[in-house]
Amino acid sequence: MTDERAPGLILHPPGGGxxxxxxxxxxxxxxxxxxxxxxxxxxxxxxxxxxxxxxLPQSRLGLPYEAVRISDEQLAGIRTLRDALWRLAATRAGGGAPGLLDSGRSAGAGGTADDYAVLNRAAALPPLAPQIAPDGTPAPPLPGDGAQLASTVARDAIALFTGPYAERVRECGAHNCHLLFVDTSRPGRRRWCSMERCGNRHKVRALRARREQAE
Structure with missing residues (x-):
């Protein structure tokens, strides 16, 4: 599930930047x-x-472009899964209760029993099959399909939402950034999606405000 050694993603903001x-x-x-x-x-x-x-190659899976066969129907299913995960994670980040919900009822800021059902259906299918190389290191999974990819993602989400980091799902502290992350740092005080972006912007604004007050 979580892996502090993973390099993460290089994101390109919409519209440039x-x-x-x-x-x-x-x-x-x-x-x-x-x-x-x-x-x-x-x-x-x-x-x-x-x-x-x-x-795929940008993600933690680190799989080659051609490693997973994805149909149009499976792509639609993964988008449905992703949107359900987004609502559930946003609810966690906002302090919403993750407990059992009445069918169709909203959980805090978002996420319903239907979203949990989407997650469970995806997880019930076989995931991508892990492999090991002759030198004992992890090897790329066997070629799979979009349903197996969805199952792998869904199982990771269940591990997150039911594990020790369940209460550390956060939204970036910047007022105009809605990126979601799980704080795996030892002190558990991460505020920003990235210090390169929102963290540095906050520092610049704080420094400017202090200078203006001193003038």
């Missing part, structure tokens, strides 16, 4: 960088199976 490094701390949260449900549908990047295949 400087690329920045973002490590959300879990595979399932990496998928959330590909788009989101309303009102953020304008950030959708998964328009074709090839778009999802292009995400």
């Amino acid at each position: 400087t690329a920045f490094h973002f490590d959300p701390g879990a595979l399932c949260l990496e998928l959330l960088t590909t788009g989101a449900p309303a009102p953020y549908t304008r950030y959708e990047t998964l328009h074709r199976p090839a778009d999802l295949a292009g995400w």
